[in-house]
Structures are given as structure tokens and as C-alpha cells.
Amino acid sequence: MAEKQNKEQSLIDAQIRELDESDQEFESLWQMWQTVFPDWPIERQRLEKMIHQMPGNHLIHEHGFCLSFLQNGVLGMISAVGVLPDHRRKGLGTALVHRAHEVLKKAAKDSGEQELQSLEVGSWAPRFWPQMPINMSQEVKDFFSHCGFKRSPDLGPxxxxxxxxxxxxxxxxxxxxxxxxxxxxxxxxxxxxxxxxxxxxxxxxxxxxxxxxxxxxxxxxxxxxxxxxxxxxxxxxxxxxxxxxxxxxxxxxxxxxxxxxxxxxxxxxxxxxxxxxxxxxxxxxxxxxxxxxxxxxxxxxxxxWLRGFYEKLGFKAQWEYERWAWEDAKQ
CATH class of the missing domain: 3.40.630.30 (Gcn5-related N-acetyltransferase (GNAT))
Incomplete structure (x- = not known):
């Protein structure tokens, strides 16, 4: 049984590749996004612009994807991980996160011989979610917890x-x-x-x-x-x-x-x-x-992060976030 699982995991790892800039690749990514995140749809043109405008480290598989960015040379940001519903709980999501971690560690060193200081869920530029939306499903939070991420008790943005x-x-x-x-x-x-x-x-x-x-x-x-x-x-x-x-x-x-x-x-x-x-x-x-x-x-x-300032002008909260981070990202 263990040998079979190892072979299946090795096959998943081998099928993960870097996202290229072909029209076919972007169409595949966009279609998967719409399926994985039905409550957070993005127009294809907007998604393409976001990925093209800022250099990133993106991975794709036939049944899933991981978008990530290196910011300030030492901060790894996992912007989005998606796996099609019929292919969840088979190790693909975890494999995508682990591969992204390795890619980001290498990118940090290549940017100036620095080590990756932390790995967080979210992104700043471009902006998908700045951190984990607090109303994201418990299934998603359990997944990141399984991958080694921890939720911060501090108030988020x-x-x-x-x-x-x-x-x-x-x-x-x-x-x-x-x-x-x-x-x-x-x-x-x-x-x-x-x-x-x-x-x-x-x-x-x-x-x-x-x-x-x-x-x-x-x-x-x-x-x-x-x-x-x-x-x-x-x-x-x-x-x-x-x-x-x-x-x-x-x-x-x-x-x-x-x-x-x-x-x-x-x-x-x-x-x-x-x-x-x-x-x-x-x-x-x-x-x-x-x-x-x-x-x-x-x-x-x-x-x-401000509380009370914008409320004076009539603003109300639309989305709230919490920090999920893997502090031992150097390892």
C-alpha cells in the first residue's frame, strides 16, 4: 500500500510544471479558477494582466494550480492554491504548496543570496487576497494547517x-x-x-x-x-x-x-x-x-488595519482577513 501511494505521489510531482505564457495554459488556469473559486470569479483578461504585470512563481497541473510571489526578496506569498473537486484529498494540493515553497526558496537566493524568511497565505502586488479571508471554508483552513501553516491571533486587515x-x-x-x-x-x-x-x-x-x-x-x-x-x-x-x-x-x-x-x-x-x-x-x-x-x-x-478612521467617512467592512504563515520557511 505504501509503495503504491509513493508511486502515485511521484507521478503527481512529475506532472506539476511551471506555468508558461501560452494562451492554452492561461485558458486552463482560468477555467480551473472559475470551478475552484465560484464565489470569487475573475475575468480572464484581468487574471492574465495580474500574472503578467508582476513576476511570479506559478505552478500548474492538469487538475490544479498554485500562484505564488516573492516579495521584498525574502517573503514568500502563496496567493492561491486550487484543486478541482474530483481530485482533492489525493496529495495534489500539498504537492503544489511544497513545490512552490522550494521554488520560492530558490528565487529568494537568486535575488541576492538571501534566505526565505517566511511563507504566508495571500499577496500584496498583485492583490488576490492580502491574507486568508476569514469566511474561507473550514476545509481550506484545515488544508493549510495540514501543510504546516498557523493562524495568527492578531487582528488582520x-x-x-x-x-x-x-x-x-x-x-x-x-x-x-x-x-x-x-x-x-x-x-x-x-x-x-x-x-x-x-x-x-x-x-x-x-x-x-x-x-x-x-x-x-x-x-x-x-x-x-x-x-x-x-x-x-x-x-x-x-x-x-x-x-x-x-x-x-x-x-x-x-x-x-x-x-x-x-x-x-x-x-x-x-x-x-x-x-x-x-x-x-x-x-x-x-x-x-x-x-x-x-x-x-x-x-x-x-x-x-485601521479601525474607526474610515468609518467616520461612512465606510463599512466588506471582506476581513487573518494571517496564516509558515514561520519555518527556511527549512
Missing amino acids: RDLFKDIRNDDVVPADVLEKVAKTNIIYRPWSPELYEECLEKQRANFNWWKGYEILAQYGQHAQALVAIDPDTNAQVGWTFMCSPDAIISDMYAFLPLSPTKEKTGSISAVGIDPNFRGKGVGLGLVARAMENMKERGIEGIMVDST
Whole structure:
């Protein structure tokens, strides 16, 4: 019996291969995704863009797949593992995760002779789920537990949503507070590029997104807060419409209540010297108004740990997440 199981496992391992960029391969991947994750459908074009735009380490089998990314050179992210229903509990899912682990360890070393520090469920760029959705089935959680992952007891991030089709886009009390601040808010533009990138690199890890917007001439998909006394930039946020290049990086924006007319606010950053002065609240409020003017009907706030801040603006939790990690990923 054991010999038979070993042969079957060896055959599964031999049939796992790296995902190539052929149309046939992507069609197979997309069809399996729709079957495995019926509650989280993705348009094929969006899935293809997400995989092409960011280098990843993806595996495919006739009956399953594993999408993974190496981030910051040392963090392995298992973005999605899928096995067709009739082929579960036969070792394929476990084999895909173990192979992805080995591929990510090699990628970490190749990126600069570093060791993989941890292996987590989720992904940041591109974004499928930032961590494990708390409403994912117990079967899925049991699978990752079996693979050696552990759930963190700490609060995880949430995706928030607000429908802005009504007239009261921003609550009146918030607008009153924003009006009292001595800050100018204006869409990002090419002449603001150098200062913006310098400060983004110094303070935040999402500066690459500003480079991408600039490359596509989409500066106006971000908002900047300016101190009128010094004319210095002191705050920034993405305020992306559905057709922004950055929106292509989010798998599930169209699953929001406003579907294809959903935009996103993310990467809200405030200069350390201006925190606690209402700049962040003003930045998000003005971004919401700008997005309403552009015809956006709903706004997703992407993956935030903050509790209470966005609720002041009328946002409510749409999806919640919890961290699952394999801390001994070096082994």
C-alpha cells in the first residue's frame, strides 16, 4: 500500500510544471479558477494582466494550480492554491504548496543570496487576497494547517466599501473639519513627480505604484496634500478609477456592490511631521469627492488595519482577513 501511494505521489510531482505564457495554459488556469473559486470569479483578461504585470512563481497541473510571489526578496506569498473537486484529498494540493515553497526558496537566493524568511497565505502586488479571508471554508483552513501553516491571533486587515451614488459623499461634520485645515489638496501631476517619489521612497513601501502611474500618464489617479506655507507635499493617496492601470492589480474590485464602477483608495501616506493634524482625513475626503465627480459609484479602501478612521467617512467592512504563515520557511 505504501509503495503504491509513493508511486502515485511521484507521478503527481512529475506532472506539476511551471506555468508558461501560452494562451492554452492561461485558458486552463482560468477555467480551473472559475470551478475552484465560484464565489470569487475573475475575468480572464484581468487574471492574465495580474500574472503578467508582476513576476511570479506559478505552478500548474492538469487538475490544479498554485500562484505564488516573492516579495521584498525574502517573503514568500502563496496567493492561491486550487484543486478541482474530483481530485482533492489525493496529495495534489500539498504537492503544489511544497513545490512552490522550494521554488520560492530558490528565487529568494537568486535575488541576492538571501534566505526565505517566511511563507504566508495571500499577496500584496498583485492583490488576490492580502491574507486568508476569514469566511474561507473550514476545509481550506484545515488544508493549510495540514501543510504546516498557523493562524495568527492578531487582528488582520479589512477591505472597506462605500456606495457614493447618494449626494452625501462625505459626512457634513467631516467636511467642516477639513475646511478648517490650512492644507491644499490637488491631483498629482508631472511637475510634482520628483518630490513625490523622493518622499515616497523615504517613508513608504508603495512608491513603485507612483512610478507605474507616471509611466502610463495617469498622474491624476493620485491626490496630493500641500502645505501652503512651504509649498511642500505632505500627504498622498491613490484614488483610482476602474480603468486605472493600478486597478488591474486588484482581482476582486468588480465583486463590490457597484461592480465595474468601483474605484479604490489605497496607499494613504502622510509626512511624519504632519500626522495627527487632520491631513489624512482631508486627503481621503477630497479623494472621495474627486472620484464622485469622475463618475465612480463605489469606493473600496484596500487592505487597512485601521479601525474607526474610515468609518467616520461612512465606510463599512466588506471582506476581513487573518494571517496564516509558515514561520519555518527556511527549512
